[in-house]
Amino acid sequence: MEIEKLAPHVQEISRALGDKLSEEQIAEELQKCVDVYRLSIPMAKRSIVKKYGGDVSGFSLTSQRKLAELRPNEPVVDFVAKVLSSNMKEISVKGEKKTIMFGFLGDETTSLPYTAWETEGLDIKKGDVITVKGAYTREYQGRIQINFGNRISIRKEDPSVIGDIQVAQGPPKVVTIGGLRESMGYVEVKGRILSVEPREVTVQGEPKKVFSGIVADETGKVQFTAWSDFRLKQGEVVRISKATVKAWRGVPQLSFDERGDVTKVKEKFPSAEELAKGPVRMISEVSAMGGGMDVTVRGTLLEIREGSGLIMRCPECKRALQKGVCKLHGRVEGVPDLRIKAILDDGSGAVSVVLNRDLTEKLTGVTLEEAMQTAKDKMDLEVVGNMMADTLALKVATVTGSLRSDPYGLSMIANDVELKAEDAKPEAEKLLADLGGA
Numbered sequence: 001m002e003i004e005k006l007a008p009h010v011q012e013i014s015r016a017l018g019d020k021l022s023e024e025q026i027a028e029e030l031q032k033c034v035d036v037y038r039l040s041i042p043m044a045k046r047s048i049v050k051k052y053g054g055d056v057s058g059f060s061l062t063s064q065r066k067l068a069e070l071r072p073n074e075p076v077v078d079f080v081a082k083v084l085s086s087n088m089k090e091i092s093v094k095g096e097k098k099t100i101m102f103g104f105l106g107d108e109t110t111s112l113p114y115t116a117w118e119t120e121g122l123d124i125k126k127g128d129v130i131t132v133k134g135a136y137t138r139e140y141q142g143r144i145q146i147n148f149g150n151r152i153s154i155r156k157e158d159p160s161v162i163g164d165i166q167v168a169q170g171p172p173k174v175v176t177i178g179g180l181r182e183s184m185g186y187v188e189v190k191g192r193i194l195s196v197e198p199r200e201v202t203v204q205g206e207p208k209k210v211f212s213g214i215v216a217d218e219t220g221k222v223q224f225t226a227w228s229d230f231r232l233k234q235g236e237v238v239r240i241s242k243a244t245v246k247a248w249r250g251v252p253q254l255s256f257d258e259r260g261d262v263t264k265v266k267e268k269f270p271s272a273e274e275l276a277k278g279p280v281r282m283i284s285e286v287s288a289m290g291g292g293m294d295v296t297v298r299g300t301l302l303e304i305r306e307g308s309g310l311i312m313r314c315p316e317c318k319r320a321l322q323k324g325v326c327k328l329h330g331r332v333e334g335v336p337d338l339r340i341k342a343i344l345d346d347g348s349g350a351v352s353v354v355l356n357r358d359l360t361e362k363l364t365g366v367t368l369e370e371a372m373q374t375a376k377d378k379m380d381l382e383v384v385g386n387m388m389a390d391t392l393a394l395k396v397a398t399v400t401g402s403l404r405s406d407p408y409g410l411s412m413i414a415n416d417v418e419l420k421a422e423d424a425k426p427e428a429e430k431l432l433a434d435l436g437g438a
């Protein structure tokens with residue numbers, strides 16, 4: 001940056017430092033901070049004054065704000081924060097695929113979720129300290145959300161120059177189980193213990209007894225691990241405070257240790273049976289939290305994919321055979337099986353669902369034996385899958401299972417499925433008739 005433009009800043013620094021540094025030296029330092037360390041000018045001024053022992057109180061980062069001060073729907077906000085997490089996700093906007101980045105940012109006051117709607121040239125990762133200019137805010141589910149749109153300017157700062165940011169833990173955030181996200185800091189949830197059992201693990205070479213299980217409220221279920229014995233009992237309703245959220249294979253999990261608080265709650269709460277079923281969730285919502293276990297979604301079966309229907313599996317590795325050939329074991333005597341691979345879309349998003357034999361039989365009303373008989377009669381293995389595709393496509397199905405987010409998109413291994421009641425019976429009958437007739 002040109003020296004002349006820096007002159008007023010040099011004078012300001014000089015006033016704060018007295019005779020500790022000549023104006024020439026200050027100019028040199030300032031230029032280095034701006035050009036080499038790529039600090040913003042307010043940040044550079046502050047760090048020089050700090051470095052040479054001046055009073056920094058007059059050197060607020062002007063327009064810069066603390067995250068806790070941000071309000072919803074601010075069109076332009078500037079701040080310095082530490083990147084706590086960064087995840088990429090492909091989304092579809094008006095039919096166009098694009099990649100966005102999301103995660104959490106933190107400063108001394110709080111941590112907030114962010115979304116970057118343009119990721120081209122955006123190179124930020126966990127642990128980076130960044131100066132952000134021109135972000136905007138929205139409110140989502142009662143929480144401030146920071147957005148990086150097309151007016152954004154982001155600069156990575158050197159933590160050794162500006163000092164690392166100690167991200168506030170703050171009091172635990174009270175959240176619903178369905179609202180748990182990775183890197184939220186301390187959280188507090190209230191839920192019913194659906195299951196709990198002790199488990200032996202090894203921590204730094206030492207055996208340790210931990211307690212893991214499932215806790216649920218009306219918004220969802222989550223697997224937990226208690227690293228200390230809180231005498232948790234199945235069926236009890238508890239408030240768990242100072243827990244943290246980690247993600248395992250994209251699915252949030254709750255973890256708490258002796259620093260946590262667990263108290264029994266004596267108030268009306270849904271029964272274990274009600275909670276086990278879980279609410280119907282939006283696919284986009286589950287996707288945004290990186291997945292979930294025992295999630296129920298409802299949508300249209302947009303596409304019954306190839307490899308559905310009657311398939312042959314390798315007797316050794318259980319892989320589906322391609323024309324009688326296993327990728328690993330060559331030509332083998334196949335073991336028949338039924339499955340459905342489908343794309344389920346609820347308008348907010350789509351998930352690739354896999355139904356095993358039991359669920360395929362439940363959904364179609366066709367047993368493996370009937371499918372085999374049909375294939376034998378028609379001397380065509382694929383006829384079953386084609387018929388299932390014809391009858392199931394565009395039907396509305398409610399599917400429960402573990403929903404995972406991976407680089408290929410969202411996928412769910414179902415453990416229950418149901419067609420919309422008015423769709424179910426006639427279709428199953430039609431399918432049976434199709435398979436039996438002609």
Ligand SMILES: [Zn+2]
Pocket residue numbers: 314315316317318319326327328329330
């Ligand atoms: Zn095999």
